[in-house]
Amino acid sequence: MKKTFVSFAILGLTVTSAGCNGINKSNEEMFHDNGNTINVNDREDLYNKDSWTKKGSQRGEDFGYVRHQKTPGGNVMPMKDMYSINREQVADTISKMSVAIPHVKDCATLVTDEEVLVSYVTDKTDKDGRFNVADQVKKTAMSVIPRWYHVYVTDDKALMRDVENLAKMDTDSQHVSDSIDNTISLMLQDSPQGREINNGENANGEMSSDYEMQDDDVHQINPDKIRKDNIMD
Template sequence: MLKKLIVIAGLCTITALTGCTKDTGNRDVYEESGNTINVNNKRHELYNEGASRGVRNVSDNYGFVRHQKSPIMNDNTANDGYTALDREQLANIISKYSVNVPNVNDAATLVTDQEVLIAYVTDSKDRNMTADQVKKTAFSVVPRYYHVYVTDNKALMRDVENLANLDSTSRNARHAVTELITQMKKSPQGMRLSDSENENGETPDDMDIKRINMHKR
């Protein structure tokens, strides 16, 4: 009789543990609270699963994201582990990393098919060093053929945001991006990337192509 009770008790314990494990798996480990990310939500956000959500053609859209520095000290939410799958995700990563740069409190990032435009707010006394740091956050995540332009002119932040609403396939959009880049380059751009590339990652060939395209318009 005693042995039978022990066996029954053991089976109950195993059943309870199995139920807990299954329940935990359904919750997918994390609940959304504070800086903790719900894995299911994050997976949907990154991969646009489900046709009912209306998956967009990311190649035909600019990506725009703006971030402000968290008031919580050592809040490293920039390290969320996002994968750069489309332009909006790239803009998200770059803006998050930018506000982790010392003295940068607000950053708006636009990602096109070949450029990254970052407008940020800073109280840095060394504008060129801060520009270099912000610029390098972008170069660390985008494909190498991209060019990066930065500005600490707060007035241009709205212009960067407005570009996100344009149809990226239109000629007007390309002209607007070019014009804004011209204005942004009046701000410090940091140091040259290499002997063959200027501060924005442009080579002499890149500059020639841009001049030719400008004359075509």
């Protein structure tokens, strides 16, 4: 009786081992190792449909799957230093999605390394209408970009040219941070920004507490520059 039990146990282990080997072999064929990352397909530019090489991927049939493991040291770099995105493709996506919003007729989007500036034209002129459109445009942008980004919107037609001028610069341009700050300050002064994201973040996604803001976006806007009528009663 004991011999029979042992025989079945050995058989079970053999089958289990073979099954695991089969799964592992299948995983090796399905997934690609890249350091501490395992993903289904070779990664391509974010939102760049022209870079999709697999026939199934171009039709949107593949799921997205990525698995990350901590490095032995366990050190975690800041989120914005961890990833890079195709900023022009993201800006294109935000602008396309924004003009699909009712009452938005034109939209220009600038994506920097940590901010999104959206300038749009709307036929809404009343305070509540402008506020609601701003909220929709802002949320649309936030649905596209990584979470550490801050989003600023404006329906002032004059500021669309300012946003366009910033697009001619890059992260290495002289005084680029000051230029971005100045444009954002004008956007906050002249245009509604929609509702607060949550209790810990303002309408633009900036941290509310002074402690958290120390490690937040380097382009902090002086709250004194924001007109009180930007806040909806």
